[in-house]
Amino acid sequence: MTIEDNIAALPRQMEPIIQDSLLINFTTEFNRVWSSNGSKAKPATFWRPAPAPDALPGYFPLGDMLIPGDANINGEVVAAVVCERDLKGVENARGKALARPIDFELVWKETGAPNVARLSIWRPLAPVGYVALGQVCTTDHCKPSLNSVRCVRVDLVVAANLGELIWNDKGSGAKMSFSAYAIEPPTAAAGEILFAAGTFAGIQGYSKPAAPSSAYALRMQIPVQLSEPPQVPVLGGYAKPAESEPATVTHVARLPWFAVRDHAHPGEQFRNSPYYALKRTDQYVLIGYERNEADTYRARKWTAPRAQSAVTMRMFHSFTAMEIVKAWPSAPLSDIRMTRFSACLPKALTHTEASSNGWHELRPQIVIAMVPKQSAVAVYQMQSHYELVREDGTQVAVDFGYTDDSSVLLTQYPPQSIESVSSCPSLTSDIPAETSIDSTSVEALPSPDLDVVTDSAP
Known part of the structure; x- marks a missing residue:
């Protein structure tokens, strides 16, 4: 591949979507976190959005992604990432758009197959007035870094629904059971777009909850x-x-x-x-x-x-x-x-x-x-x-x-x-x-x- 081809293959920097003091952009770059290969569960891979610092400085993921299969998704899949908007010294009366989680709680960990790398999945605990839009994985049984994701101010999101099943750990041999579902935004009102960040909603067990309490979607006004x-x-x-x-x-x-x-x-x-x-x-x-x-x-x-x-x-x-x-x-x-x-x-x-x-x-x-x-x-x-x-x-x-x-x-x-x-x-x-x-x-x-x-x- 020539230098020109490499340049052409680089993702374009999109003008961000602006919602109050929140900037929303997208990345096609990801780091592989864990794959179910080697276990008896269905093939699936966890990926973390990795916005390039030179193209998207200051942007954070909202959670990890779960993709059926083990194909490389770099350059193929697009995920939302977020950044705090610089208001040029003006203080926002509603507070900052983004906040770090204050802690994490364990959702699931892989403990079954001896030849499978460790994995644990954690739900970010947001500070008051903020919500988490995704979950975070680690390749050990330790909590993720508080800087791994950002939570979003509650007035900048809408409650969402659980969609179809993406993956569960049936056959993995893990002591805990786990299911991951897609996040489905509700029906938009006139002049609005409601959209999911590409994250998943993970729960313990194999039964889909009737009324999820932790699924959210981003919102924007159509300019x-x-x-x-x-x-x-x-x-x-x-x-x-x-x-x-x-x-x-x-x-x-x-x-x-x-x-x-x-x-x-x-x-x-x-x-x-x-x-x-x-x-x-x-x-x-x-x-x-x-x-x-x-x-x-x-x-x-x-x-x-x-x-x-x-x-x-x-x-x-x-x-x-x-x-x-x-x-x-x-x-x-x-x-x-x-x-x-x-x-x-x-x-x-x-x-x-x-x-x-x-x-x-x-x-x-x-x-x-x-x-x-x-x-x-x-x-x-x-x-x-x-x-x-x-x-x-x-x-x-x-x-x-x-x-x-x-x-x-x-x-x-x-x-x-x-x-x-x-x-x-x-x-x-x-x-x-x-x-x-x-x-x-x-x-x-x-x-x-x-x-x-x-x-x-x-």
């Missing part, structure tokens, strides 16, 4: 960069305007690598794209235009197709495992990532502040307006388009769209002739009843109070 919305279009003359107004990127949500399935090995995905950007672009699209040169009002009707597509949404979910209107993953991912998580996009990003029903509305919308005499009218509707991109700008999966019924608007020329509009009950669709596509309608009539056409579909 969203907001920009000004597109300028509201104004009809400036009698000529028909362009079919669409300029598009504007209004929302950019930043998602960590583990929240997106990109059909790549976790280690490769982490190195190539530590973060993904979900971009929302908003644009006013012309629904209809009419110039009335008569001396009386004229009724005009337009049909506006929607940007939503059930097929496109299924394709996007299939590629990325992401859900737009609810938390994901909706089913366990089939890859070998160790970072178990639950994520849910912010409601303002997904147009779901009031309801998620809009994403399932595929019927075209019918808009009816009364065009004043000697005037021109243009009716617009906001459309949003979403695109998921990697750090290098390449797109993941397919883009998809959303039509915002609440942003239908009418503009008239000349300005002094502008008369307000209001919504009326739904009209009967002209689309045959047997077709799978329905239509909703909005009727615009003169009114002294309102100037925006709104959707009145049930």
Whole structure:
């Protein structure tokens, strides 16, 4: 391997996730602690995250990892590590984000096979106001160093559940029985990501507890960069305007690598794209235009197709495992990532502040307006388009769209002739009843109070 190859193989330093005074990062470097090889128990290996001091100075693991089998996981598996954020002399009223354990209690020790190296597993005892997110192994029967892990302030974590069994010591001959389970975060609320550090929850015995008291997951808010919305279009003359107004990127949500399935090995995905950007672009699209040169009002009707597509949404979910209107993953991912998580996009990003029903509305919308005499009218509707991109700008999966019924608007020329509009009950669709596509309608009539056409579909 050349020097250049070695450099390319080094893990990239990810910009840390910041949660109050806690910094969260990831490492692909580990030290092997113990393997069950030589015993009669199933093959499994304990590993300790070893963040490189030059790449991640000041970072600590939250506990050791347990991997079925005995393959080398360096460069292949990714685990979370943590660091105290430097607040530049400002004292945090809540206290430090991290603390050393005050002691350890024994969970299990290997005492059976004469040809197997010793191992003991310990549960860190956290100081008041902090919790431990993992357990620590030693290759003797002595307690680990208090500097081997860090505990996290309780308000920076959430209670988690026990997942599937990773390994137990059945057949080892040890006097104590032991089972290790994966840690499963609960369902995330809108705008949050809850994720496990990659550690395990070990217990004495072979029966899974119904209500674990010592399983926790990390939490983060999904950062969203907001920009000004597109300028509201104004009809400036009698000529028909362009079919669409300029598009504007209004929302950019930043998602960590583990929240997106990109059909790549976790280690490769982490190195190539530590973060993904979900971009929302908003644009006013012309629904209809009419110039009335008569001396009386004229009724005009337009049909506006929607940007939503059930097929496109299924394709996007299939590629990325992401859900737009609810938390994901909706089913366990089939890859070998160790970072178990639950994520849910912010409601303002997904147009779901009031309801998620809009994403399932595929019927075209019918808009009816009364065009004043000697005037021109243009009716617009906001459309949003979403695109998921990697750090290098390449797109993941397919883009998809959303039509915002609440942003239908009418503009008239000349300005002094502008008369307000209001919504009326739904009209009967002209689309045959047997077709799978329905239509909703909005009727615009003169009114002294309102100037925006709104959707009145049930």
